Amino acid sequence: MQISRDIATGTVLIVAGAAMFVGARGFMLPAGLDYGAGFFPKIVSCGMAVSGLLILVGELRSRSSEPLTIVWRALRRIAALIGMIVLYGLAFDPIGFHISTVALLFAVTLFFGGSIAAAAILSVSATLMLHVCFYSVMKVALPWGLLLPFAW
Amino acid sequence: MDILISLSDPALLLTIVVCTLYGSLIGALPGLSATMAVALLVPFTFYMDPVQAITAIVATTSTAIFAGDISGALLRIPGTPASAAYVADSATIAHNGRPRTVLFVDLFTSAAGGIIGVIVLSLATPMLARFATNFSSYEMFWLAALGLSCAVFVAGASPPKTFASLFIGLAIACVGIDVAVGMPRYTFGFYDLFDGVDFISAMIGFFALTELFRAAVERDGIGKAVLPTVVEPVRRAIADGWKISCAHWKHVLRSSPVGVIIGVLPGAGSDVAAWVTYALSRKLSKTPEKYGNGHMEGIIDAGSSNNAAVAGAWTPALVFGIPGDSVTAIAIGVLMMKGLAPGPDIFERSGDVVYTLFGAFLLSNVIMVFTGGIAILLASQLLRMPRRLLMPLILGLSLIGGFAVMNSVFSIWIIIALGVLGYLMILGGIPIAPAILGVVLGKTLEQNFMTSMIKSQGEFLPFFSRDISMVLGVATILIWGLCLLQGVRTIISPGPASKNEENPT
Incomplete structure (x- = not known):
C-alpha cells in the first residue's frame, strides 16, 4: 500500500507534537506559580499537532498530494x-x-x-x-x- | 562646517572603504553575521579615535547586511539572517540567468534604504526613542506574535503547512534554559544546548546543508539543478538593476521608514524588519502569487528595510543606551570605552560626534554602492566554477562558519540535525522560511509572554490594557482569525496544490 506525502507529513507532525507535549509535562512547576518551563512548549506542541491534523484531514478530503516514494x-x-x-x-x-x-x-x-x-x-x-x-x-x-x- | 571637515578626513574615508569591503566579505560568507563582523572589529577600534571607531562599526554593519544577499542569491544560502526572508526570490531570479541584476537591485535599494534610514534617524531620533520606551512586555509580546503572523504571508504554501513550519521553528527555540524559571528543556544532557540552538548553525543547517543534499541527489540525475549557470554581462546587469530600482522607488520609500521603526524597537532589528516588510509587500501587491517564485518587489521592500533598520537601531542606543540589536549592544560598549556615554543629553554633550556619525552613516551607504559592486562582480565568478568543486567549498565554509560562532564541534551536530530536518521538511512539502522566523522570534515571544503572565498573575486581560498593546493585540488576533478561516476553507474546499509546495524554501 502506498501512502501519500501529506498523510506521512501530518502523521509525523502529530507524533512529534505529542512527544513534545509529553516532554513538556515533565518540567516541574516553580513554587507558587501555575505555569513554568512547560507552559510555552505545551502551546507549541499543541500547535504542531493541530497543524499535522489539519494537513492530514485536508489530504484525506482532497487526495491531491503525490504518493510518498523512497528513492x-x-x-x-x-x-x-x-x-x-x-x-x-x-x-x-x-x-x-x-x-x-x-x-x-x-x-x-x-x-x-x-x-x-x-x-x-x-x-x-x-x-x-x-x-x-x-x-x-x-x-x-x-x-x-x-x-x-x-x-x- | 566642522562636521564636513571631519567627514572629509582621509583616515575616516579610508576606514569606510576598508570596512565596507570587510563587511562585504563577512556578510557574503554563509554563517558569518553582521554581529560577528562587528565583534571581530572591536579590538581594532581600541586604536581609533571615537568617530573613526563608530564609523568603522556603522560601515561594516551596513555592508554586511547587504552582502548577506550575495550568497543568498548565488548559492541559496543567506549570508546573514536578515536575508533569509527573500532568499527564495533572489535565488530563483539568479537561477533564471540574472544573478548580477538581482544583486545590483539589492545593492541600489539597500543603499537607498540605508540613506532614508539615516535621514529619519537624524530628524526623529529623540521622538522615536520616546516611542520605543513606551513598549512594555505586553507590546513586545504582541509585536513578536504579529511578526510570526508574517510567516503566513511570506510562505506560499497552504496555511496548515506554513503553521507546521512555524511551530517547528518555535519548537527549536524552546530548546535550552527556560527564560522564566531557568530550567533546561529538551537538552538531553548536552551542556552545549543549554544556551539554545545557535541561530547561525540552524540557518546553515536549514539552507546550506539542504542545498548540498539536493546537489548530492542531483549528481545522480534524480533532482533538479540547484545553482544558476548563466551570468549576464556586467553593464547590462548594472543598467537593468538601476532601471528596476528606479521603477520601484515607491517600494523603497514605503518600506524604509517601516524598517527604521522596527529597528528602533529593542530586540527587533534587521531580521524582523525584512520579514515584516516582505509580508507587507506581499499583502499589498497586485501579484502576490509571484512572491517566493522570483519576484523583485519583495526583494526591494525587504532589502531596503533591513538596511534602514540598521540606522533605526542606533536611536535607542544613542539616546537611552538601550541596544536596538546585538550590533548596537557592542557599539554602546565602544561608545562608553571612548568616553561617549549614551543618554538623552548626548546631542548637547557630544553633538559634533553624533552628527559626524550620521554623516558617516550616509557616506558608508554611498561608498557601499562601489565596494558592494566589486563584491558582486567577484562573487558572481563563483558561478563559473564547476559545481563539483563549488559544493565542497560551500560545505567547508559552512562547517567552519558554524564552528566559529559556537567555538565547539557541537555546531557541526546542530548543522547535521537541522540539515536533515530541513530536507525532510522539503520532502514533506513544508516551507523552510517560516521555521527560520520561528527560531528568530521564539525566545522573544516566550520571554515577553512569560514576563507578562507573571506580571498579570495569569490573567489575559492586561495584555490589552495599554493603548499600543490593545491595537497590536486586536490586529494580531484579527490576522490569526483570518488565517484560521483560510486554513479551514482550504480543507473544506481543497484546490490544486500551491506551486511553492513543489519546491518549498
Missing part, C-alpha cells in the same frame, strides 16, 4: 554525505582542523564527481584559505590536533 539511491548518497560530515566532526578536535578538513574536502570533491588531482588541489588550497580567513584574520581558535608541534 534508495538518493537516500544512500545523502547518507554517505552525512557520514562524511559525522566523521569530520569526530576527527575535528583530536586530529585537528587542517588534516580533517583536507580529508573531508578531498572526499566530498570525489563524491561530487571531481578528479583526484582536482580534489587534491582544492582540498589543500581551500583549507589554507579557511585557515587564513578564520584562524589568522578572525582569530577563531581552530584546533591544531596532530599538527600542534608545527602550529604557526
Whole structure:
C-alpha cells in the first residue's frame, strides 16, 4: 500500500507534537506559580499537532498530494554525505582542523564527481584559505590536533 | 562646517572603504553575521579615535547586511539572517540567468534604504526613542506574535503547512534554559544546548546543508539543478538593476521608514524588519502569487528595510543606551570605552560626534554602492566554477562558519540535525522560511509572554490594557482569525496544490 506525502507529513507532525507535549509535562512547576518551563512548549506542541491534523484531514478530503516514494539511491548518497560530515566532526578536535578538513574536502570533491588531482588541489588550497580567513584574520581558535608541534 | 571637515578626513574615508569591503566579505560568507563582523572589529577600534571607531562599526554593519544577499542569491544560502526572508526570490531570479541584476537591485535599494534610514534617524531620533520606551512586555509580546503572523504571508504554501513550519521553528527555540524559571528543556544532557540552538548553525543547517543534499541527489540525475549557470554581462546587469530600482522607488520609500521603526524597537532589528516588510509587500501587491517564485518587489521592500533598520537601531542606543540589536549592544560598549556615554543629553554633550556619525552613516551607504559592486562582480565568478568543486567549498565554509560562532564541534551536530530536518521538511512539502522566523522570534515571544503572565498573575486581560498593546493585540488576533478561516476553507474546499509546495524554501 502506498501512502501519500501529506498523510506521512501530518502523521509525523502529530507524533512529534505529542512527544513534545509529553516532554513538556515533565518540567516541574516553580513554587507558587501555575505555569513554568512547560507552559510555552505545551502551546507549541499543541500547535504542531493541530497543524499535522489539519494537513492530514485536508489530504484525506482532497487526495491531491503525490504518493510518498523512497528513492534508495538518493537516500544512500545523502547518507554517505552525512557520514562524511559525522566523521569530520569526530576527527575535528583530536586530529585537528587542517588534516580533517583536507580529508573531508578531498572526499566530498570525489563524491561530487571531481578528479583526484582536482580534489587534491582544492582540498589543500581551500583549507589554507579557511585557515587564513578564520584562524589568522578572525582569530577563531581552530584546533591544531596532530599538527600542534608545527602550529604557526 | 566642522562636521564636513571631519567627514572629509582621509583616515575616516579610508576606514569606510576598508570596512565596507570587510563587511562585504563577512556578510557574503554563509554563517558569518553582521554581529560577528562587528565583534571581530572591536579590538581594532581600541586604536581609533571615537568617530573613526563608530564609523568603522556603522560601515561594516551596513555592508554586511547587504552582502548577506550575495550568497543568498548565488548559492541559496543567506549570508546573514536578515536575508533569509527573500532568499527564495533572489535565488530563483539568479537561477533564471540574472544573478548580477538581482544583486545590483539589492545593492541600489539597500543603499537607498540605508540613506532614508539615516535621514529619519537624524530628524526623529529623540521622538522615536520616546516611542520605543513606551513598549512594555505586553507590546513586545504582541509585536513578536504579529511578526510570526508574517510567516503566513511570506510562505506560499497552504496555511496548515506554513503553521507546521512555524511551530517547528518555535519548537527549536524552546530548546535550552527556560527564560522564566531557568530550567533546561529538551537538552538531553548536552551542556552545549543549554544556551539554545545557535541561530547561525540552524540557518546553515536549514539552507546550506539542504542545498548540498539536493546537489548530492542531483549528481545522480534524480533532482533538479540547484545553482544558476548563466551570468549576464556586467553593464547590462548594472543598467537593468538601476532601471528596476528606479521603477520601484515607491517600494523603497514605503518600506524604509517601516524598517527604521522596527529597528528602533529593542530586540527587533534587521531580521524582523525584512520579514515584516516582505509580508507587507506581499499583502499589498497586485501579484502576490509571484512572491517566493522570483519576484523583485519583495526583494526591494525587504532589502531596503533591513538596511534602514540598521540606522533605526542606533536611536535607542544613542539616546537611552538601550541596544536596538546585538550590533548596537557592542557599539554602546565602544561608545562608553571612548568616553561617549549614551543618554538623552548626548546631542548637547557630544553633538559634533553624533552628527559626524550620521554623516558617516550616509557616506558608508554611498561608498557601499562601489565596494558592494566589486563584491558582486567577484562573487558572481563563483558561478563559473564547476559545481563539483563549488559544493565542497560551500560545505567547508559552512562547517567552519558554524564552528566559529559556537567555538565547539557541537555546531557541526546542530548543522547535521537541522540539515536533515530541513530536507525532510522539503520532502514533506513544508516551507523552510517560516521555521527560520520561528527560531528568530521564539525566545522573544516566550520571554515577553512569560514576563507578562507573571506580571498579570495569569490573567489575559492586561495584555490589552495599554493603548499600543490593545491595537497590536486586536490586529494580531484579527490576522490569526483570518488565517484560521483560510486554513479551514482550504480543507473544506481543497484546490490544486500551491506551486511553492513543489519546491518549498
